[in-house]
Amino acid sequence: xxxxxxxxxxxxxxxxxxxxxxxxxxxxxxxxxxxxxxxxxxxxxxxxxxxxxxxxxxxxxxxxxxxxxxxxxxxxxxxxxxxxxxxxxxxxxxxxxxxxxxxxxxxxxxxxxxxxxxxxxxxxxxxxxxxxxxxxxxxxxxxxxxxxxxxxxxxxxx
Amino acid sequence: xxxxxxxxxxxxxxxxxxxxxxxxxxxxxxxxxxxxxxxxxxxxxxxxxxxxxxxxxxxxxxxxxxxxxxxxxxxxxxxxxxxxxxxxxxxxxxxxxxxxxxxxxxxxxxxxxxxxxxxxxxxxxxxxxxxxxxxxxxxxxxxxxxxxxxxxxxxxxxxxxxxxxxxxxxxxxxxxxxxxxxxxxxxxxxxxxxxxxxxxxxxxxxxxxxxxxxxxxxxxxxxxxxxxxxxxxxxxxxxxxxxxxxxxxxxxxxxxxxxxxxxxxxxxxxxxxxxxxxxxxxxxxxxxxxxxxxxxxxx
Numbered sequence: 001x002x003x004x005x006x007x008x009x010x011x012x013x014x015x016x017x018x019x020x021x022x023x024x025x026x027x028x029x030x031x032x033x034x035x036x037x038x039x040x041x042x043x044x045x046x047x048x049x050x051x052x053x054x055x056x057x058x059x060x061x062x063x064x065x066x067x068x069x070x071x072x073x074x075x076x077x078x079x080x081x082x083x084x085x086x087x088x089x090x091x092x093x094x095x096x097x098x099x100x101x102x103x104x105x106x107x108x109x110x111x112x113x114x115x116x117x118x119x120x121x122x123x124x125x126x127x128x129x130x131x132x133x134x135x136x137x138x139x140x141x142x143x144x145x146x147x148x149x150x151x152x153x154x155x156x157x158x
Numbered sequence: 159x160x161x162x163x164x165x166x167x168x169x170x171x172x173x174x175x176x177x178x179x180x181x182x183x184x185x186x187x188x189x190x191x192x193x194x195x196x197x198x199x200x201x202x203x204x205x206x207x208x209x210x211x212x213x214x215x216x217x218x219x220x221x222x223x224x225x226x227x228x229x230x231x232x233x234x235x236x237x238x239x240x241x242x243x244x245x246x247x248x249x250x251x252x253x254x255x256x257x258x259x260x261x262x263x264x265x266x267x268x269x270x271x272x273x274x275x276x277x278x279x280x281x282x283x284x285x286x287x288x289x290x291x292x293x294x295x296x297x298x299x300x301x302x303x304x305x306x307x308x309x310x311x312x313x314x315x316x317x318x319x320x321x322x323x324x325x326x327x328x329x330x331x332x333x334x335x336x337x338x339x340x341x342x343x344x345x346x347x348x349x350x351x352x353x354x355x356x357x358x359x360x361x362x363x364x365x366x367x368x369x370x371x372x373x374x375x376x377x378x379x380x381x382x383x384x385x386x387x388x389x390x391x392x393x394x395x396x397x398x399x400x401x402x403x404x405x406x407x408x409x410x411x412x413x414x415x416x417x418x419x420x421x422x423x424x425x426x427x428x429x430x431x432x433x434x435x436x437x438x439x440x441x442x443x444x445x446x447x448x449x450x451x452x453x454x455x456x457x
Binding site (some may be wrong): 002004023061114 | 166167168169170171172173174175177201202203206210211219221223246269270271272273275276308357358
């Protein structure tokens with residue numbers, strides 16, 4: 001199969017790379033760009049572990065062909081922190097014990113940042129509804145929702 | 159149907175990929191490759207899952223997501239939505255929330271935000287699953303689809319478009335370019351209800367109703383049930399009980415019972431036929447009450 005050259009922005013940096021039409025974005029991100037924060041979970045759009053932001057919106061990189069992101073902007077979990085300064089949502093997850101094994105965490109945090117950008121004053125119900133496609137099998141959801149809620153309160157008091 | 163033993167980590171199928179930038183370019187490709195195994199890629203949330211799990215393959219894949227002509231939303235008269243618009247953008251349209259609650263509720267009930275950021279309404283329609291969530295509300299609102307090819311174009315009702323499980327009347331060289339929903343009259347009310355195991359799940363049963371009210375009379379109505387037959391179906395015999403009648407609780411209960419009698423559900427992994435029949439009755443009753451209230455009616 002002929003490789004196609006694509007150009008896209010990953011975490012603020014322009015990347016040019018040759019991909020096959022059947023290459024999945026998750027594998028290009030992990031194996032070619034060495035950004036292993038995004039996780040391969042179920043591969044069929046049930047778990048949300050592979051979530052990345054495509055032009056600011058959460059999408060599933062295991063169901064996205066790499067060729068389709070040509071000219072677009074991708075943010076992975078590695079792109080959230082500014083140097084050593086963690087993103088407020090990352091801090092909130094640590095402070096609220098919302099990370100246990102960590103496998104779901106990149107997808108959880110990226111989805112949560114998109115939620116807070118779209119709806120800075122999200123209620124608990126809105127948080128649970130927006131996060132429903134990101135599954136966690138160890139910590140449970142109480143601390144995760146608490147962490148996201150703490151970010152809402154922070155933005156309110158600003 | 160989905161065998162999780164398969165490798166879902168990579169796509170093993172080899173195909174040629176096209177991302178035309180114009181509708182004419184896409185139609186040219188569809189025309190040229192109509193005798194080949196050609197598939198249209200929109201969100202990919204059904205197509206790629208099927209390629210991974212049941213070995214669906216393609217020689218040519220045509221993405222329609224790069225076509226600006228298919229990314230429009232027109233709310234002037236009714237609703238006209240281009241084929242490349244993701245579901246999450248439709249649920250954000252104020253007119254959809256306010257005037258087409260059954261459609262709004264159906265989209266909100268689907269999967270999760272990441273899927274809705276990718277998936278499209280035509281994808282849901284062309285996939286033609288009996289459980290497709292946007293299909294009952296679209297039939298209830300008398301929506302039409304524009305099918306375009308190099309030979310010309312035609313407009314068909316959603317109700318006539320799907321013929322069976324995964325089967326539609328679309329021709330190999332045609333592209334579904336837009337969904338057209340007629341303007342809704344002032345005293346109309348719609349509702350969508352769905353029962354799944356958990357919120358993001360595929361429906362055991364889903365249904366949409368749309369009522370037109372004139373005083374205490376139901377002037378017209380549509381009751382559409384999904385996941386109870388090979389495709390979403392109207393419970394026409396139940397609709398007849400309501401049409402032209404003064405609406406009251408007893409009549410709604412009678413209509414809901416009729417709706418549950420005319421469907422032909424099956425036993426499958428998500429539910430039994432018996433449970434679906436019972437749910438159909440209860441949910442039709444609830445949906446009719448909700449829609450009647452939204453149309454400004456009282457009980």
